[in-house]
Amino acid sequence: MIVNISLNNYDEYINNNDLVILEFGAIWCSPCKVLENILKEIEEENNNITIGKVDIENSPDIAIKFGIMSVPSMVIIKNKKVIEKINGLKDREFIEKLINCI
Numbered sequence: 001m002i003v004n005i006s007l008n009n010y011d012e013y014i015n016n017n018d019l020v021i022l023e024f025g026a027i028w029c030s031p032c033k034v035l036e037n038i039l040k041e042i043e044e045e046n047n048n049i050t051i052g053k054v055d056i057e058n059s060p061d062i063a064i065k066f067g068i069m070s071v072p073s074m075v076i077i078k079n080k081k082v083i084e085k086i087n088g089l090k091d092r093e094f095i096e097k098l099i100n101c102i
Helices: 009-013 028-045 061-067 090-099
Strands: 019-025 050-055 073-076 080-086
Touching: 019 028, 019 061, 028 050, 028 090, 073 090
Parallel strands: 019 050
Antiparallel strands: 019 073, 073 080
């Protein structure tokens, strides 16, 4: 289940999960909705991945923290460290290959 991330739950979410993908988007962003669906499928098939959704309009501080300049964007965090930052819509194959390399 993709969880909405805000300043209220960010630290707890990152600290309690080993591999996190933060998906940065906005409600008006069509490519963000496509990416969210791809990530939902990936999460359902992988027990070791946790996905959080950050709405840049509701949580701009988190977007600023990661230097997010456009949506959709993803930040992959492993053991509380940023491993990869990806801008733009990517297909499922690209994301799965990236995850398998981590």
